[in-house]
Amino acid sequence: MSESKFETISSLVDNYRATSDKSSVDKALDDILKDEHLTSVWQNYHLIGDVMREEVADTLEFDISQQISDAIAQEATILSPNNSTTPNELITETYSKTSDVTSEQQALPQSSNVISAQERFKAKVVKLLRPIGQVAIAASAAGLMIVGVQQNSADNNLVEPLIPSQVVQTVPLSGFANPVSFNVNADSNQQTQQMTAKQKNAQRIAQQRRFQALLLDHQQQVKLQQAPTIEKAK
Amino acid sequence: MKLFSAFVLFVSVNFSAVAVENDDAKVWLERLSQSLRQLNFNTSFVVVKNNQAEPYRWVHGVDDDNFELEILARLNGPRRDILRKGTVVSYIEPEQDVYSVASNALNGPIPAIFSADISELEENYRFISVGRSRVLGRAAQLVRIVAKDNHRYGYWLWLDQQSALLLKMAVITRQGQLLEQIQFTHLDISEKMSEGLLQLQGTDLPIPLDLSHNNQERNFLWQVNWLPDGFTAIKANRHRMLSNRKAVEFMLFSDGLVDVSVYVNPAKEKLRATEFAHDGATLVLNQVNNGLEVSVVGKIPLTSAKKIADSIGAAPIQTNVKQ
Numbered sequence: 054m055s056e057s058k059f060e061t062i063s064s065l066v067d068n069y070r071a072t073s074d075k076s077s078v079d080k081a082l083d084d085i086l087k088d089e090h091l092t093s094v095w096q097n098y099h100l101i102g103d104v105m106r107e108e109v110a111d112t113l114e115f116d117i118s119q120q121i122s123d124a125i126a127q128e129a130t131i132l133s134p135n136n137s138t139t140p141n142e143l144i145t146e147t148y149s150k151t152s153d154v155t156s157e158q159q160a161l162p163q164s165s166n167v168i169s170a171q172e173r174f175k176a177k178v179v180k181l182l183r184p185i186g187q188v189a190i191a192a193s194a195a196g197l198m199i200v201g202v203q204q205n206s207a208d209n210n211l212v213e214p215l216i217p218s219q220v221v222q223t224v225p226l227s228g229f230a231n232p233v234s235f236n237v238n239a240d241s242n243q244q245t246q247q248m249t250a251k252q253k254n255a256q257r258i259a260q261q262r263r264f265q266a267l268l269l270d271h272q273q274q275v276k277l278q279q280a281p282t283i284e285k286a287k
Numbered sequence: 288m289k290l291f292s293a294f295v296l297f298v299s300v301n302f303s304a305v306a307v308e309n310d311d312a313k314v315w316l317e318r319l320s321q322s323l324r325q326l327n328f329n330t331s332f333v334v335v336k337n338n339q340a341e342p343y344r345w346v347h348g349v350d351d352d353n354f355e356l357e358i359l360a361r362l363n364g365p366r367r368d369i370l371r372k373g374t375v376v377s378y379i380e381p382e383q384d385v386y387s388v389a390s391n392a393l394n395g396p397i398p399a400i401f402s403a404d405i406s407e408l409e410e411n412y413r414f415i416s417v418g419r420s421r422v423l424g425r426a427a428q429l430v431r432i433v434a435k436d437n438h439r440y441g442y443w444l445w446l447d448q449q450s451a452l453l454l455k456m457a458v459i460t461r462q463g464q465l466l467e468q469i470q471f472t473h474l475d476i477s478e479k480m481s482e483g484l485l486q487l488q489g490t491d492l493p494i495p496l497d498l499s500h501n502n503q504e505r506n507f508l509w510q511v512n513w514l515p516d517g518f519t520a521i522k523a524n525r526h527r528m529l530s531n532r533k534a535v536e537f538m539l540f541s542d543g544l545v546d547v548s549v550y551v552n553p554a555k556e557k558l559r560a561t562e563f564a565h566d567g568a569t570l571v572l573n574q575v576n577n578g579l580e581v582s583v584v585g586k587i588p589l590t591s592a593k594k595i596a597d598s599i600g601a602a603p604i605q606t607n608v609k610q
Contacts, residue, residue, distance in 0.1 A: 260562055260573075262531065263562075263573055263582075264562075264564045264571045264573070265530065266528050266529070266530045266531045266533070267528075267548075267550065267571050267573065267582050267584050268566055268569065268571055268584060269382075269528075269529050269530050270528045270529045270530070270535075270548070270550075270584075271546075271548040271569075271571075271584035271585070273529050274522075274526075274537065274539055274548055275394055275539070275546045275548075276378055276388065276394045277388060277496070277498060278388070278390070278498070278521055278522060278539065
């Protein structure tokens with residue numbers, strides 16, 4: 054505990070650096086922080102300074118830091134925030150949703166009525182698997198609805214292409230970034246101009262969902278048709 | 288119209304040595320239909336749309352009893368397989384459990400009519416044999432299926448000179464703009480059925496759904512007053528939409544080649560301007576008028592879809608009384 058250290062503390066308290074060498078000052082500060090005695094010296098020097106300048110409060114609280122750290126230690130530990138809906142609820146919701154779909158289409162006539170132990174086990178497995186499936190659907194649906202702008206070459210090609218190979222030239226097989234854009238046509242411009250960007254965005258998402266739902270349902274309904282020849286045969 | 292086809296003919300005379308009569312084109316399409324039903328083939332193709340490529344594998348075979356077996360599998364993303372044994376078609380999709388439909392064609396990216404009676408299309412389309420080119424390393428014959436009116440798109444088919452199987456297909460607007468194409472990447476024609484089909488032969492597919500009662504709803508308070516010539520109602524029903532569970536009244540129309548869906552349901556808003564988006568050649572159009580939401584989906588031009596949507600009006604009075 055050399056005299057020079059006290060000197061350094063003193064000069065630091067007065068906001069004055071004894072040496073211009075930065076590293077040595079840093080080292081001195083480190084020493085002060087590590088040494089309990091030196092930190093109390095630091096504290097005392099400040100108190101002395103305050104008293105001399107008549108800046109002392111009416112009641113002297115010598116060590117607030119200790120109180121604060123005690124208070125923190127007593128706080129309850131929160132590891133993660135609570136979800137408003139538990140994962141289980143979510144899963145069952147999606148599960149019931151999908152089973153609705155099938156029952157409506159008579160794909161699963163009886164299986165949902167009979168719940169044997171085995172069924173329950175199966176249901177559990179399904180519950181486990183379902184969310185993954187849902188993510189996959191979302192991804193695939195998103196993939197489906199990557200909608201390209203179709204206006205690009207209309208003007209250049211007003212005349213029927215002369216040779217068939219032009220078709221190949223217009224759009225190469227691959228090697229493009231996917232344009233995620235809608236060529237949306239909104240007539241009511243005055244209305245849209247008044248909207249905030251946030252509203253517009255929400256509207257756009259709602260619109261995308263609508264298109265996506267329609268496209269998926271169209272594809273589904275096309276599949277759910279009996280061949281005319283078979284219908285005739287009935 | 289005549290001018291147009293004369294022009295096309297003129298162009299083909301000029302640019303390819305082989306410009307042939309429409310009869311020849313029909314013969315090609317009949318050969319295609321026959322090959323699709325009778326050959327054992329194992330093939331892969333990519334559907335190119337929106338600057339995106341979706342790969343598929345397609346296997347078809349006929350067993351000794353002339354019984355058709357077919358598998359169409361999408362190779363990227365979640366599994367979407369379609370299996371067919373004769374007149375039972377099963378769809379394996381991530382959205383729902385496996386289900387079967389009684390049908391003699393699977394419903395994939397390639398129109399089912401190509402393996403059926405192609406002459407059904409003659410009323411609304413013209414078949415034009417254009418010329419030869421080279422596709423998939425083979426000599427190919429280009430046949431165009433051109434719409435007689437301007438309410439639908441044209442289909443260009445490149446057929447293998449030897450087997451008449453499809454090598455490439457493009458959906459093209461009247462202005463000659465390419466919307467969507469299917470490029471085959473591999474084609475194997477064999478004497479015997481492939482291994483996968485033999486496995487399918489031993490598998491039992493789910494019993495087909497009975498769709499007859501589900502498809503003949505007659506009591507709608509609305510009707511579609513305009514459709515391009517040749518479109519007929521395939522089915523009509525009330526259902527909930529697959530993804531958002533919204534209740535809709537639905538009609539499906541077809542001209543043999545193209546399917547068009549019409550959805551009608553009450554909306555929260557009173558009025559919403561017409562919105563539309565393209566997915567390849569498929570157009571999705573949506574508008575709200577007087578609190579009634581009308582949507583049209585199908586591979587038709589925007590003008591046709593808009594005209595269909597605008598033509599929806601109240602059904603005749605006797606239907607109203609019934610309700």
